[in-house]
Each structure stands twice: as structure tokens, then as C-alpha cells.
Amino acid sequence: MAENRRGLGRGLSALLGEVEEIAHAVEPAEGVREIPIELVRRNPEQPRQHFSEDEIAELTGSVRDKGVLQPILVRPVGGGEYEIIAGERRWRAAQGAGLKTIPALVREVGQDEALELAIIENVQREDLNPMEEARAYRALMTRYAYTQEKASAAVGKSRSHVANTLRLMQLPEDVQEHLVHGRLTAGHARALLASKDPEGLAKAILDKGLSVRDAEALSKGGEAKKPAAPKPPKDADTAALEVDLEEALGMSVEVADKGGVGEVRIRYASLEQLDELCRRLTRK
DSSP states (O other): OHHHHHHTTSHHHHHHOOHHHHHHHSOTTOEEEEEEGGGEEOOTTOSOOOOOHHHHHHHHHHHHHHOOOSOEEEEEEETTEEEEEEOHHHHHHHHHTTOSEEEEEEOOOOHHHHHHHHHHHHHHTTOSOHHHHHHHHHHHHHHSOOOHHHHHHHHTOOHHHHHHHHGGGGSOHHHHHHHHTTSSOHHHHHHHHTOSOHHHHHHHHHHHTOOHHHHHHHHTTOOOOOOOOOOOOOOHHHHHHHHHHHHHHTSEEEEEEETTEEEEEEEOSSHHHHHHHHHHHHOO
């Protein structure tokens, strides 16, 4: 168990190691092997609960073409079956691709340690949405007596990041659902936490498509910036004149005409172009 504890916080790559090393270092009951897909089951307590259908479909196409390139991590649960610790997305894609077996690294660990590994691995890989990440930290702290410092060290995040993410648990349930389904971002969530009316602000963000900056302004009692009015299209003669000047100079030219009064802007990309422009304007 001490050896397993030292492995926490290093991610799945550290757990997998080099295949050659695993073949010599693990016990006979462990190691990388091809396991029939029907003998693998998901962990109902795993921290990642929301899977994008588009994301799974894209991965399924890749698996169908190239196979499963990285083994999933599983533990034996009796009856010849295995429970996923990490890699449910790859397992789902393998099923969709019609594979009969899936490469898996087998680890002899208990249910509690399996969940602990799953939480840490998912957070490190940034596979979780903001609410799943917050719930994962809470599980580490309530179920395994992690402190914020220990949780931040285990997942490779700052203590302030862990603390701020945990604060998302204070948001109303309907706002949390927007975060789960990606309708609101983690940046929006920070603005919502500072708002006296997070539900009202969430509705405004969704209805008006507000940016994080605009949401932050509203949460502080300010106003969201109005989008700049689009520039009116240029008339055909002005556009044609710009093309002629650009061809003559070999530089980008913009003509801003307002009823016979305006300006011409010439953009140069190098000092050589500037020298050439000066030569043309000053020659007699």
C-alpha cells in the first residue's frame, strides 16, 4: 500500500510506466493484457459522469481506425470481471467501434483506493467539467480526509485553485447544471460566485451570450459592454481604388472616404517597404 500511495498524484502515465518494466515488475495477477470488453464494467462512483456524444463519436472513429493506443486502468472484482478505474471514455469508444477486446492495465486495489486513483487521474488529465472537479475534491476531503494542501499536491494544482473550485458547490443546483453541460464556463462561474443573484446573472449570460468580462462587470454592479456597431460596407468605387493602390504599392491600403473628405492608411510590413514608400512619396 505504501508503494501505491507514493504513486498517487503522478497521473496515469506514472501508473502505467514502461510496458517493458511492467512485464518484469508486477505480480502475475497484474499487468497489461487484452481483456474481452464484455468482462469490463464502468465504476458507478467514478468522478466523470458527463460524456459528450460528439467527443465519444470522434474518439470512436479514431479507435476504429487506429485501435486503443493507451490501455485503460482496471481492477479485478471477481467472477472474471473487471471494473474501470480510469479510461471509461476509451472503453465506450471501443464498444462503439465494435472491438472485442481492449488493452488494460490490471491493478489489485480495493474499492476506496480505486476511487481515489480515479479522482486524481481525471483531475490531472483535465477530463472533468468544473462541477465534476469540485465534487471530486469534496470526495477526496470527506471520504479520504484530504486537506486542501494534500489535494492540491496530489492533482498538481494550486491550493487557491482547489479552494476556488470547491466554492462552486455553493452555487444553486440549476446553475451547477449549466456548468456540468458546458453552457457556462469556469470563468463565468467565478463571476457567478461574486454575484448577489447568481441565478439571474446565469440567465443573463445565457440569454445575451455574455463574455466572462461582461459577466464580471455585471456581478460587480456594472454594465456589460454593448457590441460595437458593424462598419457600413464600402462603395464599389472606394473598394476598387484600394485594390489599385495596393497593386501599385505592394502594400495594404485602406481608404476611408466621407463625402470627399477622409484619409488613406498604408500599412507596411518591413522597414524596406517603408523606405520604398518614402522614396516614392518624396521623389521629384
